[in-house]
Amino acid sequence: MNGPLWYSAIIRTPMENKKPRLLFVDDDTLLLETLKATFWRGHVVETCTSPLAALELLKSGKRYAVIVSDMSMPFMNGVDFLRQAAALDRDAVRIMLTGYADLDTAMAAVNDGGVSHFLTKPCPTTNLKEVINTCIVSYMERTAAPDDDIVFSAPLDRFVGVSDVVVRLRAMLHRLGQVDATVLFTGESGTGKSLAAEVLHAVSPRSKKPFVRVNCPSLSEGVFAAELFGSVRGAYTGAVRDSMGRFMAADGGSILLDEIGDVPVEMQSKLLQVIERKEFERVGDHKTIKADVRIIAATNADLGQLVEQGLFRKDLFYRLNVMHLELPPLRERREDIPLLVKAFLDELAKQFDSKSIKISDNALNLLKQYSWPGNVRELRHSLERGATLCVNGVIRMIDLPNSLLAGAKTQVSSQYEEMSEREMLLAALKGASWNKARAARELGMSRSSLYRKMKESGIQKDESAN
Template sequence: MNQQGAETEQDLRARVPDERRATLAALELAATLSHFDQRLDRMEGVDSILRETAAKAQGLVEMQSWAFFLVDPETGDFTCALTDGPEDRLRFEREVDALIEDRTFAWVLGRNRAVLVPSGIGAAGRLLLHPLATSSGLWGMFVAFTGEGAESTDLGFYLLTVVFFSCASMLESYSLYRQLQQVNEGLEQQVADRTRELVSINSSLEREVEERSLAEQQLRRTLNEKESYRQHLEAVFSSIQDAIITVDLNGVVLNINAAAEKMLGIPAAQAVRMHHTALQLPCARACQDVLGATLGSGTPVREFRAVSEDGAQVMILGGTPLISLDGTFSGAVLSCRDITRLVSLEQQLRQRHSFSNIIGRSKVMQSLFGLLENLAAYDTTVLVTGESGTGKELVAEALHYNGARSGGPLVKVNCTALSESLLESELFGHVRGAFTGAVRDRAGRFETAEGGTIFLDEIGDISMRIQVLLLRFLESKEFERVGDTTPRRADVRIVAATNADLHRRISEGTFRADLFYRLNVTSVHLPPLRERREDIPLLVQHFVEQCNTELGTRVAGVDEKAMAALVRAPWPGNVRELKHTLEHACVLCRDGYVEAGHLPAELAAVESPPVRFDAAVSGPVSAAAGGAVPQPVAGGFGRRQLDARSITAAIEQAGGNKARAARLLGVGRATLYRKLRELDMSI
């Protein structure tokens, strides 16, 4: 009996290490499923991962010094984890604090690729930033000083993205592995403790039965705990939202999780032992292609985007080699993540950055969108103010097509394009014989716009007589055709626009105060482009896409230098000038990326301080002075100095180029031509 009891206990002790090794192997396999090409148990730690990543990055871009900032999972703060020189730690921390404060840091995180930015504390050189992020979250940021002349090719930046995505994936996998390793160490300690207890029980034959019973009870508890841990681990993998399918080297399904069951519409027991090509997957056979590529090459397939056959779902697929306990290649694991909602949210976010063809994500434009949305619902007179080229006509279209009168006509009148007599006839119409050439009755623009909206552009330049007639219509909704005495009525909404200072014109006696108050029931002011520079990248993307559609070009985008020049330009002609500039650049570029050499020469010659965006103010500020970006004053010409002498001097300095002279004067080209006509100058 004693010998039989001893053999049973020996068998029990032998079973404990086997179960422990099986648990460790399962945990290690789970931890390395999303790893790239290295064994997690051979990694020295986070520092070794970061140093190896920095060495690869330095092989792609020349760097003076570098640092890694990792995210604290509890506080969300960025902490300097490693630098190539301890003496540079304080310098990097100051740079990162400055970039976080001016929101450049958040901007780079949103792009998730390599970006070169100016120093946030005014130091010499530039900073290379690249987020460390995976599909499951953000791990940190890589920061490096590259020097003033450092450049990189698109391929170099693409390879940097690959390096840092690999780094983030290794950090994520290593963190999970360490957590699982700690759990395993706890299990090993428990098994060791219980094994020592069994050995101590066998030390006394007199207590053999009692010790055997105790050992059996303790071993049973250990096995129950292991089973509980195993069930917990299976529950974790079953709760993963990504569909996971495991196949052997022959492509036969070994196992699927709950998400995969839901995607396939069949239970796991039915899917097991089927060939993966026989599965009805909703990804137009892209899943089978990813599995076949992984099985054929033994290498991972990452971030493969696929669309379902009906186009209703967008998925990200990944294939990972399955490595057995002895280190041999034994199959593949397919992961499928549904990102349809994320794609929809991206589209909604782009829609939030525009309103009826008016584009902008700045604070002032978002407020403008809300104001236009409210005004569109009410049938009230609106006065739109702003410099030439800011898009006042687009505001009139937005108010009309988003309001109750969208089914009616939208009639536009340029009040400066006609003389006083012609404008009166154009607005109110005329009867036959009212003047020479009036051979028949003609309805005016107010009658044409019945039930809709009439847009009166450049309202500040109409004569006093037209002002009186317009005031009468605003007060009574009645008017008379030229040459007629019969009052007529028109149900129209009036939207007026001007780039003139109406308060100054009222004080000069050239504009009626009562008409101004009638027009200014509600007002909308469009800011100049120089006051919302953060909208320029969005506008650039929109106009490039528009040029590709209308001109047949194949421009992919704008490179860093050209974008910097566009953001820093003064833009006296505002959005209209930006649009024409990009048309010019796209015609020269035709395909590829617009470079600085494709921009007009006068735009490249404009110098302005580096621009950053400060959360404490509504617009861009100078990185050097910290105040509002000043408008360029070239050759001593001011914004208001539009007399004959200053205009002549500007045109002479521009070599006869009136577009460049307008920029020197700080006005739009149309304004310069209008002043030439007013001053009767024949230059």
Template sequence: MKTRILVVEDEHDTLELMAEVFEKKGYIVEKASNGIEALRAIKVNEPDIILSDIFMPGMNGMELLDNLSKEYAHIPVIMVTAYGTIDNAVEAMKLGAKDYITKPLRFEELTAKVERITQLSSLIKENEFLLNKLQQKYDFTNIIGKTAKIKDLLELVRDVAVTNATVLIRGESGTGKELIANAIHYNSQRMKRPFIKVNCAVLAESLLESELFGHVKGAFTGAIKDKVGRFELANGGTLFLDEIGDISLKMQSQLLRVLQYGEFERVGGTETMKVDVRIIAATNKNLEEAMEKGEFRQDLFYRLNVIPITVPPLRERREDIQYLVSHFIEKFNKIYGKNIREITPKAMSILKNYDYPGNIRELENLIERIVVLNRGEVIDVNNLPAIVPSGSQENGHLNTEGGLTQAVEEFERKLILQALEENGYNKVQTAKALKINRSTFNSKLKKYNIN
């Protein structure tokens, strides 16, 4: 879409020349000879940018700018002023003008300023659009569930979001802890500021320290330049520390200092950095047990646990499974161009009675697989993969209808899921616990579509 520019100039020749220059550059140009005409033109068709002279009869540029600041503050304005009247241009900048240029006009400079501001305005509009999309995505109404537990959870999250309190989200893997963290941030006063995420479990201690606090050039081998840490990136916004229960005691003490005083030093640096960051942490670990073993600091726990939020596992909210299933079918219908219209009562009953060790994440992956492989418009029992055996809920046995191979695969997949849960979904630890090498383990994860 072409950029629309409104040129406001009382000198006819200058107005026509400016219009010609911008039309050649591909702009749609509207013209006005004073502020009154400009306001009329804006009401009919809002421009993307306004270029206005200061001294004009009727309504001058400063009066026009004052009017624009009340109703059209979102439209960027560049003021044109004669040499020797720079004070007026400075005053215009204080009133909200984005830039100014002096006469006699240098058209290369003028078009450069217009292009720069146009690009900046496009970025601002794009950012506002994306922020709006994120707010819609993480609106409370998009957290699916009608059980009492979910209603109580949403009420708590609504109350917490508008504060700056530190939040500790607890729950099993796959329950939606990150979704809750997103909802808190994008419904808070910090929504227009950064939301920075760190998974504490996937980084070694030395890497995590650099990731969180940054480092200076030469701090260690490979530190070839200064690096800004996540705390600095999140300044003014929110930092989400996922898997907080996996950090070392040394990192815990460093984190405690930031929570207490809002300050830290980069790795290898001496300058103390100050930040204003809201902390949301999450874990699937039993922190009380970790404190008893001396693996987690009590003082840090109390700092994090200002507002505790517990996300229930899916097996404790089975009534919500039907709503989640409908949501995921609709989602994957759109993604894969499918037209699945319904799921049979028996198939839904089986899905509702399964325990889902991987919680909502497992259910989502399961429905995606069903939708991809389904060639019709109805999901029935025979469309359910072996992970949800039709007979296991009633009699406690594996489903043998598919033969020995399918029953063995079903058992193996359930065993892997159980081992993953017991080892905090750490693939290296799980492979060791199952006494198989990592390549074999990764092949089985791929085979059974375990994310």
């Protein structure tokens, strides 16, 4: 990816600066009103009771991300309509919705009408939403500019990096921000799953509404339901007043269920109800409350394996796994480490009220070679320690955590393995600005050993001018 990492405009696609456009074609006016009411948020919805009228819209130049058509309609059936629609709008994803399903009809719809999904009536709203969201993402992936040409909005700046995997991740977050689908983030601890969820919320139409994070392991089984869904006075011992749960607090916005793999099996059915029906009940109350919330989940666990072990519901896993993004470990994106270091040091300089905090070349090389089992989180904590202990605003190897320093001698040897001993000593001395004590520490030897080796190698004090 060429050019600067941070941008201020938006992605250039056929949906530039617009909501995804949906076209529903059905002779059932009541159904069309229901669909319009269901999909108005986050989409531009148009409806037609006649396939002939819908074709006129397409002939006038209107284009759609998804076209949903009934099968049996006056003047023209759904297969013929979608075949003609495909000729006018090749990019639109086409869905057939019918009350009369049979294998021959389905095959005709797929072969002749280019239909990607064939759904039977009555189709639950939740199922239709998931299918349409999937189709919108498919449409955006096919019609968007290549990742190298994407121009990002400001919140995506927070995902720092130039590696291919980070460029693709930012592009996918931008695209998923335009649809209201449930998203599951997976990856090792410290890879940035919570940050990804915050960025996804920030680039979505819900960005002006609350973003609520729930740390699932911190909630005991006894208070889990009350914390998530709220409770009424007297619902349990200690419930002296009505309480608003996290879902009510996130109304209109997004909720992150962090480490969802740790949710007790007994409580998973309640989460499934919220995801499927978009409704819940407070503890001690029978009144149903509608949930206008985007659900984002994150985990470092293998949910598929938990399903096999009977520790996670299969139906809940499928509901959460509508859109799945795996965040890479830091060891697989080492080229991003220098940029991450700079970003973190800029933050720490502001935090410590310092003009700037720098890092020595040897210390940076060590960071680039370390395996980072704790990923980006461990990197930041290491730099925070270094910024606290460093002298004159420069982090050196000796300022880094012991876990890194334990391998420092090996790392330095590897770094200088192509050099003669004299070249190695000179490189370390220059990197330490000819401070002998500091150079000795970074080389993993005593100061007296350094002086002896300098004498043996014929290194003079006046070489500091070179």
